[in-house]
Amino acid sequence: MEVLLAIMIGILYAAGIYMILRRSLVKLILGIIILGNGANLLIFLLGRVVKGSPPIIPADSDVFQSVYADPVPQALILTAIVISFGLQSFAIILVKRAYKVVKTDDLDEMNAIDKDS
Amino acid sequence: MTQQLVLYPLLLQMFLSIVLMFCWTKISWQRVISIIGSLINVGVSIWLFSYIWENGTQIVQAGNWKPPFGIIFVADTFSATMVLLTAISGLAVSSFSSASVVAARLKFGYFPIFHFLLLGLNGAFLTGDIFNLYVWFEIIIISSFVLITLGGEKAQLEGSVKYFTLNILASMIFLTAIAVLYGLTGSLNMADLAIKIAAIDNRGLVEITAILFLVAFGIKAAVFPLYFWLPDSYHTPPSAIAAIFGGLLTKVGVYALIRVFTLIFVDDLFLENIILIVAVLTLFSGALGALVQNNIRKVFSYLIICHIGYMIAGLGLFTEVAIAGTIFYLIHDIIVKTNLFMVGGLIFRIRGTNSIRDLGGLYADYPKLSLLIAIPLFSLVGIPPLSGFWPKISLVIAGFEAEQWWVVGAIIFASLMTLIVVAKVWAAVIWKDKKELPVRLNFRYFDKLKTIRKLR
Amino acid sequence: MITPMIFLSLVSLYIGFGAEHIQQVSTRVASELIDNNQYIESVLGKEQIIGHEE
Structure with missing residues (x-):
């Protein structure tokens, strides 16, 4: 399970970075989304994928005895997902707007700012 | 009163941006509120800085969870200095933008977002x-x-x-x-x-x-x-x-x-x-x-x-x-x-x-x-x-x-x-x-x- | 528009001419930063540090 996840995270990171390096704006956004998913899975993996019960002490004992699953990574992933969702939706709108104004989705042709100096 | 002092710069900026959102189209109000709020913020930051200068590092634990388990805010002298500097340049930029940024931009929520930015900055400086x-x-x-x-x-x-x-x-x-x-x-x-x-x-x-x-x-x-x-x-x-x-x-x-x-x-x-x-x-x-x-x-x-x-x-x-x-x-x-x-x-x-x-x-x-x-x-x-x-x-x-x-x-x-x-x-x-x-x-x-x- | 510029210029003049105050602040910050035990102590309390050194 861990090995499988690790390979998948590697593929996601590689694909994301490859997509970010492309010149097309749409591929740029896809790359960012893939990279974000890779990072979220990485938190999940490094929070240790173990079979464990939730960290709740049963009513008839005072201490928790068996292995418990760490709840923190899930909270972290949830936060990160929400944040990256917001950023990605902003990015999509921005790219659409930029495409309408600049009339190209090629990053290399977006150099009007270099000319007016 | 001083127990939660570390959080005041954060809460003030959040309060300001929410108030400013209610005055979305009334930009002349927004200008006044933003400048007055930034002035108050400078005051609060000076208070925080002098308090920390006298009493040393202060911490606030969210929900009283003892560290290292809860989320904490720590204000040492470095953080307090940065918060003070943020407040000073925030005041300057707030009054500069009310004079220089044209009304068309202000109508689209310039000031609320500006104070959210300052909120984020203060938070980044204070978190532990x-x-x-x-x-x-x-x-x-x-x-x-x-x-x-x-x-x-x-x-x-x-x-x-x-x-x-x-x-x-x-x-x-x-x-x-x-x-x-x-x-x-x-x-x-x-x-x-x-x-x-x-x-x-x-x-x-x-x-x-x-x-x-x-x-x-x-x-x-x-x-x-x-x-x-x-x-x-x-x-x-x-x-x-x-x-x-x-x-x-x-x-x-x-x-x-x-x-x-x-x-x-x-x-x-x-x-x-x-x-x-x-x-x-x-x-x-x-x-x-x-x-x-x-x-x-x-x-x-x-x-x-x-x-x-x-x-x-x-x-x-x-x-x-x-x-x-x-x-x-x-x-x-x-x-x-x-x-x-x-x-x-x-x-x-x-x-x-x-x-x-x-x-x-x-x-x-x-x-x-x-x-x-x-x-x-x-x-x-x-x-x-x-x-x-x-x-x-x-x-x-x-x-x-x-x-x-x-x-x-x-x-x-x-x-x-x-x-x-x-x-x-x-x-x-x-x-x-x-x-x-x-x-x-x-x-x-x-x-x-x-x-x-x-x-x- | 010029008021904030005058304000910031006064602040930077103060930083320049009142450098001893700023130097005090930055020396104290530096001494706090160099010795990270101070930060850890004020966050976690003293016992944790002692436990770590053993």
Whole structure:
């Protein structure tokens, strides 16, 4: 399970970075989304994928005895997902707007700012 | 009353932005509320600073969860200083933007977002939890995205595509670094991390994590190989926004670098050397970049990069004198860079151009104003009684003590280059004879804002 | 528009001419940063540090 996840995270990171390096704006956004998913899975993996019960002490004992699953990574992933969702939706709108104004989705042709100096 | 004092700057900014949202269309109210709120914020920050100066580090635990389990806010003297500086330049930019940013932009929520940005900055300075730091960074960048694109002019959109790509990439790397750190230690509290990292035997893995943090914060702080987004985007938005970005946003990256590399990853010769090399290259590339630019706001953008190099160099030397120099430089730089971009905006307002070739004759027309412009420009170089001189001398002394001659050389070289750049700007903009310029509209961007026209 | 510039210029003049105050602040910050035990102690309390050193 861990090995499988690790390979998948590697593929996601590689694909994301490859997509970010492309010149097309749409591929740029896809790359960012893939990279974000890779990072979220990485938190999940490094929070240790173990079979464990939730960290709740049963009513008839005072201490928790068996292995418990760490709840923190899930909270972290949830936060990160929400944040990256917001950023990605902003990015999509921005790219659409930029495409309408600049009339190209090629990053290399977006150099009007270099000319007016 | 003083128990939750650490949280007051945060709560005040959040309260302000919510109140401002209720006055969405009444921009004259927004101006007044923003300026008064910023004044109150300066007062609160001075209170926080003096309280911490008297009583030492204060912490606030969210929901009374004892550290290292809960999220905590920590205000030591460093955080309090940064919050105070944020408040001061926030006040300046708030009053500057109520005078200089046109009503069409203000109608689309400029002030609420501006105060959200300040909220994010204060949060990043005060938090004591590394994941919480990530969340504050996201608040900062999402507000800065809105501010940098507000208006939707062509150059602005092109600049912001580069800006947002690199900043999101930095956030992802930061998140990756947090994931690895959590996997290593199982903790997120920065103080707890410091203890647990020191106890780990596998130093290679710790160094890799540290490099991930260095890259993530390096992109935000615009250090040497990762600075290209900055000069491409900082000259596109209105000068009030550029002022707060140039003054504070890159400094958050520097703050995070200083915090992480003095608290969590310490006593590592390899990392200190990497930081020093990066610092020296940043000094060179920023100074040389500033020399060849012709747009004054681009010149100022490259000078930001160059001067980030000083702070990173102080961090890399890692002696008490060097860190003191870094902190002093940070204090000086936030004030001066904010002022400098405002100067750029003022010159643009007067002359309608940013090109050094076309500008000129400012001294003949506005002698008093030129004297005012002289103060930030020459503070930047560090002419002795002005503010840039003292931190530089601390850094040079620290370099001599550590016998890192090449760092001393780079600092002096960058100082000289800054002098040449500033002298060039001064001669061309202030002293040179005025050129006859074709009549141009001052706010040429707004022909693109069709939706806003309809609203009017 | 010029008021905030005058304000910031005054602040930077203060930083320049009142450098001893700022130097005090930055020296104290630096001494806090160099010795990270201070930060850890004020966050986690004293016992944790002692436990770590053993």
